[in-house]
Amino acid sequence: MSGGCGRNPPPFPDNEDQEAELDTRVLDSDEDDDDEGEDIFTGARSKPITPTSAPDEGDIFSEEGSYIRSDVHHATNGLHSDEELDLFTEATVELTLTNTTSQGRREIIGPTASACNTTHVPNSILKPSIVTKTMEELEEEESGDQFELNIAVTNPEKIGDGMNAYMSYKVSTQTTLPMFLNKTFSVRRRFSDFLGLYEKISAKHSLLGCIIPPPPQKSVVGMTKVKVGKEDSSSAEFVEKRRAALERYLQRVVAHPSLLQDPDVREFLERDELPRAVNTQALSGPGLLKMINRASDAVNKMTIKMNESDNWFESKLQEVENEEQLLRRLHAAVDSLVNHRKELCLNTAVLRKSVAMLGSVEENSALSRALSQLAEVEDKMEQLHQQQAFSDFFILAELLADYVRLLGAVRCCFEQRMKVWQRLQEAQSTLQKKREAEAKLLWANKPEKLQQAKDDINEWESKVSQYERDFERVTCTVRKEVLRFEKEKARDFKQHIVKYLESLLHTQHRLVKCWEAFLPEAKAIA
Amino acid sequence: MTSISEDSDKEKMRSVSVDLNNDASLVIDIPDALCERDKVKFTVHTKTTLSSFQKPEFSVPRQHEDFIWLHDTIVETEEYAGFIIPPAPPKPDFEGPREKMHKLGEGESSMTKEEYAKMKQELEAEYLAVFKKTVQVHEVFLQRLSSHPMFRKDRNFQIFLEYDQDLSVRRKNAKEMFGGFFKNMVKSADEVLISGVKEVDEFFEQEKNFLLDYSIKIKDATAKAEKMTRSHKIADDYNHISGALNNTAADNNTAFKKHLEKCAEVFEKLRKVEDRMASDQELKLTELLRYYTRDIQAAKDLLYRRARALADYENSNKALDKARLKGKDVAQAEENQKQCLQKFDKLSESGKKELTSFKARRVVAFRKNLIEMTELEIKHAKNSVSLLQGSIEILKSN
Numbered sequence: 025m026s027g028g029c030g031r032n033p034p035p036f037p038d039n040e041d042q043e044a045e046l047d048t049r050v051l052d053s054d055e056d057d058d059d060e061g062e063d064i065f066t067g068a069r070s071k072p073i074t075p076t077s078a079p080d081e082g083d084i085f086s087e088e089g090s091y092i093r094s095d096v097h098h099a100t101n102g103l104h105s106d107e108e109l110d111l112f113t114e115a116t117v118e119l120t121l122t123n124t125t126s127q128g129r130r131e132i133i134g135p136t137a138s139a140c141n142t143t144h145v146p147n148s149i150l151k152p153s154i155v156t157k158t159m160e161e162l163e164e165e166e167s168g169d170q171f172e173l174n175i176a177v178t179n180p181e182k183i184g185d186g187m188n189a190y191m192s193y194k195v196s197t198q199t200t201l202p203m204f205l206n207k208t209f210s211v212r213r214r215f216s217d218f219l220g221l222y223e224k225i226s227a228k229h230s231l232l233g234c235i236i237p238p239p240p241q242k243s244v245v246g247m248t249k250v251k252v253g254k255e256d257s258s259s260a261e262f263v264e265k266r267r268a269a270l271e272r273y274l275q276r277v278v279a280h281p282s283l284l285q286d287p288d289v290r291e292f293l294e295r296d297e298l299p300r301a302v303n304t305q306a307l308s309g310p311g312l313l314k315m316i317n318r319a320s321d322a323v324n325k326m327t328i329k330m331n332e333s334d335n336w337f338e339s340k341l342q343e344v345e346n347e348e349q350l351l352r353r354l355h356a357a358v359d360s361l362v363n364h365r366k367e368l369c370l371n372t373a374v375l376r377k378s379v380a381m382l383g384s385v386e387e388n389s390a391l392s393r394a395l396s397q398l399a400e401v402e403d404k405m406e407q408l409h410q411q412q413a414f415s416d417f418f419i420l421a422e423l424l425a426d427y428v429r430l431l432g433a434v435r436c437c438f439e440q441r442m443k444v445w446q447r448l449q450e451a452q453s454t455l456q457k458k459r460e461a462e463a464k465l466l467w468a469n470k471p472e473k474l475q476q477a478k479d480d481i482n483e484w485e486s487k488v489s490q491y492e493r494d495f496e497r498v499t500c501t502v503r504k505e506v507l508r509f510e511k512e513k514a515r516d517f518k519q520h521i522v523k524y525l526e527s528l529l530h531t532q533h534r535l536v537k538c539w540e541a542f543l544p545e546a547k548a549i550a
Numbered sequence: 551m552t553s554i555s556e557d558s559d560k561e562k563m564r565s566v567s568v569d570l571n572n573d574a575s576l577v578i579d580i581p582d583a584l585c586e587r588d589k590v591k592f593t594v595h596t597k598t599t600l601s602s603f604q605k606p607e608f609s610v611p612r613q614h615e616d617f618i619w620l621h622d623t624i625v626e627t628e629e630y631a632g633f634i635i636p637p638a639p640p641k642p643d644f645e646g647p648r649e650k651m652h653k654l655g656e657g658e659s660s661m662t663k664e665e666y667a668k669m670k671q672e673l674e675a676e677y678l679a680v681f682k683k684t685v686q687v688h689e690v691f692l693q694r695l696s697s698h699p700m701f702r703k704d705r706n707f708q709i710f711l712e713y714d715q716d717l718s719v720r721r722k723n724a725k726e727m728f729g730g731f732f733k734n735m736v737k738s739a740d741e742v743l744i745s746g747v748k749e750v751d752e753f754f755e756q757e758k759n760f761l762l763d764y765s766i767k768i769k770d771a772t773a774k775a776e777k778m779t780r781s782h783k784i785a786d787d788y789n790h791i792s793g794a795l796n797n798t799a800a801d802n803n804t805a806f807k808k809h810l811e812k813c814a815e816v817f818e819k820l821r822k823v824e825d826r827m828a829s830d831q832e833l834k835l836t837e838l839l840r841y842y843t844r845d846i847q848a849a850k851d852l853l854y855r856r857a858r859a860l861a862d863y864e865n866s867n868k869a870l871d872k873a874r875l876k877g878k879d880v881a882q883a884e885e886n887q888k889q890c891l892q893k894f895d896k897l898s899e900s901g902k903k904e905l906t907s908f909k910a911r912r913v914v915a916f917r918k919n920l921i922e923m924t925e926l927e928i929k930h931a932k933n934s935v936s937l938l939q940g941s942i943e944i945l946k947s948n
Binding site for chain 2: 343346347350351353354356357358360361364365367368371372374375377378379381382385386387388390391394398510513514517518521522525526528529532533535536539540542543546547549550
């Protein structure tokens with residue numbers, strides 16, 4: 025399985041867990057098929073190419089002209105929500121799924137030593153010819169080859185002026201997957217393109233019960249400031265937030281094996297010019313239609329009372345809803361931390377100036393020097409606070425925000441299943457009515473209409489069986505997706521927590537150094 | 551009602567000024583204090599070998615206002631005009647923790663029991679810290695008096711230490727209050743006087759310039775330091791985060807739960823360290839600046855008194871000339887002039903001594919505090935480092 029590949033992620037103890045779970049799932053399915061499948065794959069697997077750092081590759085993924093990146097980068101992971109205000113209102117987005125292969129997820133956040141934001145998304149190689157996948161095949165894909173796909177979103181550039189201006193981002197891909205035309209390529213995309221991609225994916229995959237990663241939030245306020253051309257730190261921060269969010273979004277999308285196969289995704293990454301996605305504008309026709317749909321969905325959700333045969337779904341949904349609430353609270357606490365640290369940072373800066381002034385007036389020369397040094401220390405501390413606040417935000421806060429929205433997407437996934445069930449119910453009741461009608465006709469002895477009734481019954485019988493199959497499939501998919509999601513979530517959180525603690529560690533280290541440098545100065549006072 | 555008996559942090563606390571109480575003939579401390587609502591009752595304990603006292607060892611209860619009374623009487627004593635009078639201790643200020651307590655009460659419903667208990671604990675610690683600080687500041691005031699060759703002999707000081715009844719002059723009566731206000735007004739006018747008076751003595755000229763400038767800067771630095779240490783409440787956030795993490799973990803039962811719990815643990819431990827970091831900075835730096843702002847003011851007061859004496863002397867000169875012209879009351883005027891000169895000379899002489907020793911004292915205090923603060927901060931940061939390293943190890947190996 026994963027061990028066979030040359031290009032392995034840094035060994036994670038999770039690996040063992042992964043394998044164990046995969047094994048059990050593999051056992052569930054048809055074993056013969058699996059063995060064959062694996063053999064085929066292991067035989068055909070070529071050694072995945074380690075991305076040697078060809079110069080341009082490095083360039084694509086290195087931090088060109090972006091802001092305070094080194095801390096930020098390790099943190100970003102595909103999903104961002106921009107404005108805190110509308111952070112959670114969009115939770116009822118249509119089905120979203122962040123399922124990735126076991127290795128895939130790990131490597132997205134993998135603490136790669138380089139400052140590059142390369143993330144490796146080894147995807148299982150999927151038999152390209154097969155369009156519909158059976159559950160067994162999907163499972164086996166997880167254990168498949170590792171091919172790589174790195175995505176980076178960089179170089180935000182403002183195009184145009186005034187209210188028609190927009191930010192264009194460079195989306196660079198580096199891959200060894202054969203389905204792409206090149207190994208390395210990049211395109212420029214704007215925010216609405218990302219939203220358009222989401223719409224397309226969502227339309228296709230949500231019905232299958234996939235959890236589809238939600239895109240970053242629209243933000244009128246943030247964008248307006250950028251458009252108007254305010255060159256201040258808040259709009260710079262906004263752009264950086266968004267860039268990181270877009271990157272995490274894409275990474276999550278391609279980490280999902282079925283989504284990666286979607287031609288729209290490929291087109292998004294490869295094609296030079298993308299037609300403007302106009303239905304993403306809030307006040308367009310399609311936009312309004314979407315809003316109406318969403319409203320009706322919400323109403324539906326309230327009225328669907330599903331006869332749940334499987335307790336798993338009911339309790340899982342409850343879990344998801346609870347967790348969403350708890351994560352929200354956690355996010356609020358982290359948010360508060362970020363703000364306080366920023367405040368502390370400002371106050372430290374102010375103090376520094378004051379101490380420096382005091383030092384300059386001090387008549388005792390040694391004390392005067394010590395006070396100036398103290399001002400230096402405060403200066404360094406200010407920087408440390410600033411950086412730490414950054415880490416607080418990008419490593420912790422954004423992670424939590426992402427997951428609140430992802431959990432919302434998971435909920436939608438469940439709702440989708442309910443819709444499918446509802447459709448099945450309706451079909452069944454229609455079938456029932458047709459049968460009754462036929463019985464009535466028989467009794468009333470009207471042979472001419474009988475044929476029609478029989479036809480109707482046939483039609484609806486096949487519909488019912490189709491819908492039954494659909495429901496089975498969706499149920500299966502949702503289950504699988506949720507399990508995958510949970511695994512990913514655990515791994516994601518662990519990695520981010522470790523990363524965050526490392527950032528704290530780094531800060532404290534620097535603090536020690538700061539103070540240690542100051543100590544001799546203090547002792548030199550006489 | 552909170553009370554402290556043996557102040558374990560005494561050594562740390564008694565660092566703002568240099569070590570007093572070196573002289574065993576008069577040893578004062580405040581071993582105990584009670585806090586009732588707003589009023590703090592200090593127990594002033596004295597041990598002495600001086601015969602001027604009735605007993606070799608005794609304790610009296612005193613309130614903050616008593617200290618103020620003592621300070622004011624010393625200030626108003628003409629004899630001490632040439633000395634830097636130790637600044638009066640500031641009023642005990644529990645406003646900060648009280649406000650927090652109020653907010654905590656309001657926010658009780660929105661947090662878990664553990665969080666609430668923790669915050670309450672923290673709040674109590676804060677309260678205690680304010681309490682200890684105010685005790686220390688009152689103690690130092692008395693100790694400076696006792697270690698000064700002139701002040702320790704002051705009659706009012708003795709009364710303060712010894713008199714076991716209520717000092718009935720606790721509340722300034724209206725006249726005195728008004729007088730105090732007037733005094734302050736005049737003083738600021740005299741600030742101008744100080745800058746305006748022509749100084750013949752190089753030493754005093756320098757001192758004046760230095761003190762005026764320095765007092766502005768140190769006041770500013772104190773304010774900024776206070777603001778910063780007040781905003782260093784990261785520990786609170788860590789507390790909330792830890793609580794929220796635990797809540798989230800409680801609902802789960804997978805690897806996820808383990809990670810969250812571990813993380814919550816880390817935050818909890820960090821909280822304590824962060825708290826100490828903030829409070830030590832407050833104690834060593836902010837408190838130091840606060841104290842010396844007051845002390846600088848006392849030094850300025852000395853200069854002001856001397857400047858007044860100088861002005862008086864110059865006036866007496868003018869009066870003498872006038873008398874000589876008129877031929878009347880010459881002897882009186884001469885006498886007056888002689889006295890003014892004497893007074894001025896005396897003030898200048900003792901003033902010089904006082905200001906010189908003040909410099910030394912200030913430098914020593916700064917040195918001590920800065921060193922202590924630095925060492926403490928290093929210790930705390932190192933604690934954090936090892937704590938974080940350990941946790942990262944555990945998480946990674948999990």
